[in-house]
Amino acid sequence: MEGVQQMIAGVGYDKVTISMETKVYPVIWHEDRVLLIDQTRLSHEYAIVEIKRYKDMARAIATMIVRGAPAIGIAAAYGMYLGARDIQKSDRDGFLAELKGVAEILGNTRPTAVNLFWAIERMLKTARETSVSVSEIPQVLLAAAQQIQAEDLNTCQAIGDHGLAVLPKTPEQLNILTHCNTGSLATAGYGTALGVIRSCKAAQRLGRVYADETRPRLQGAKLTTWECVQDQIPVTLIADNMAAHCMKLGLIHAAIVGADRIAANGDTANKIGTYNVALVARAHNIPFFVAAPLSTVDFRLQSGEGIPIEERDPKEVYQIGSTAICPPGVEFYNPAFDVTPAELITAIITEHGAVAPGDLKNLMVHQC
Numbered sequence: 339m340e341g342v343q344q345m346i347a348g349v350g351y352d353k354v355t356i357s358m359e360t361k362v363y364p365v366i367w368h369e370d371r372v373l374l375i376d377q378t379r380l381s382h383e384y385a386i387v388e389i390k391r392y393k394d395m396a397r398a399i400a401t402m403i404v405r406g407a408p409a410i411g412i413a414a415a416y417g418m419y420l421g422a423r424d425i426q427k428s429d430r431d432g433f434l435a436e437l438k439g440v441a442e443i444l445g446n447t448r449p450t451a452v453n454l455f456w457a458i459e460r461m462l463k464t465a466r467e468t469s470v471s472v473s474e475i476p477q478v479l480l481a482a483a484q485q486i487q488a489e490d491l492n493t494c495q496a497i498g499d500h501g502l503a504v505l506p507k508t509p510e511q512l513n514i515l516t517h518c519n520t521g522s523l524a525t526a527g528y529g530t531a532l533g534v535i536r537s538c539k540a541a542q543r544l545g546r547v548y549a550d551e552t553r554p555r556l557q558g559a560k561l562t563t564w565e566c567v568q569d570q571i572p573v574t575l576i577a578d579n580m581a582a583h584c585m586k587l588g589l590i591h592a593a594i595v596g597a598d599r600i601a602a603n604g605d606t607a608n609k610i611g612t613y614n615v616a617l618v619a620r621a622h623n624i625p626f627f628v629a630a631p632l633s634t635v636d637f638r639l640q641s642g643e644g645i646p647i648e649e650r651d652p653k654e655v656y657q658i659g660s661t662a663i664c665p666p667g668v669e670f671y672n673p674a675f676d677v678t679p680a681e682l683i684t685a686i687i688t689e690h691g692a693v694a695p696g697d698l699k700n701l702m703v704h705q706c
């Protein structure tokens with residue numbers, strides 16, 4: 339990770355204001371460059387950054403300007419195109435060798451979300467297998483990136499529909515707790531867990547969302563609330579340590595979260611604090627769902643033990659804004675994810691349906 343930071347440190351990108359309404363689509367291919375909503379500035383500022391070079395895309399992923407497993411995969415796919423269009427090699431082997439170098443820089447940005455590696459590998463495979471001339475490979479890769487993005491939008495809407503079908507059937511409208519941000523900002527649009535919540539609202543079955551603030555990066559406080567307000571979804575922001583109390587008071591009917599990497603047995607890596615939510619949900623007999631596209635399942639891993647957990651800059655823990663919240667001389671630990679064991683998960687909701695964790699292997703046939 340250090341090497342990547344040095345390699346892409348200082349690589350500039352332009353913050354632009356554009357007329358087109360990008361709404362909450364985090365990654366937009368526009369004219370000859372990629373536009374990203376700068377998610378580090380939401381919700382107090384809606385800023386768009388313009389990405390024209392793959393190293394800028396790598397930096398945007400590493401610094402979480404774009405974040406969320408599916409969105410990271412989509413961003414990396416466009417990054418592969420941006421890298422390909424700058425390759426000067428005219429021979430196929432030379433071109434593909436340089437494209438692997440682009441893949442390595444993009445792949446070294448964040449280790450946990452498997453969508454990043456799934457997208458990069460799909461782009462490399464596309465480049466290896468195309469029969470077009472070398473000079474035409476970049477255009478083939480652009481189309482492949484756009485295909486990944488379009489597929490994810492359809493996938494999220496399917497996840498929403500399948501999730502709605504498995505939510506508890508209660509007489510009253512459902513109050514759903516969620517952790518981190520799993521909405522349009524984390525995907526091609528609509529979202530995974532927040533997509534299920536959107537489908538629940540569309541079916542007039544949603545009471546309100548209880549959004550964990552999600553320390554230390556506060557994706558819940560900054561991003562999920564912003565999306566809910568945009569879509570008039572009733573939302574209550576709670577501190578991460580309030581989930582158990584809310585469940586004990588009977589305020590929560592279900593909990594639903596996203597995923598960054600799911601092992602073949604259903605063990606799930608997701609934003610730090612997700613394991614806490616799963617434990618307290620089980621303690622209160624509240625269903626706990628994971629919503630994720632099949633591209634988030636790593637069938638090569640038999641269990642969650644092998645999932646790499648990203649550790650980020652300790653400043654994210656001890657600073658709020660630029661203010662330190664503790665004295666010098668303190669040690670820090672900042673894992674960005676934790677792993678929830680499959681036995682705590684009621685169902686994993688994918689675009690191919692909702693399955694018990696133990697049945698996830700049955701969906702392997704659908705993974706492309």
Ligand SMILES: CSC[C@H]1O[C@H](OP(=O)(O)O)[C@H](O)[C@@H]1O
Pocket residue numbers: 405406407408517518519520521524525529530531557595596597598608609610674
């Ligand atoms: C739709 S999956 C989003 C997933 O990604 C988030 O991580 P990060 O914000 O660090 O990219 C979090 O784990 C979400 O559940």
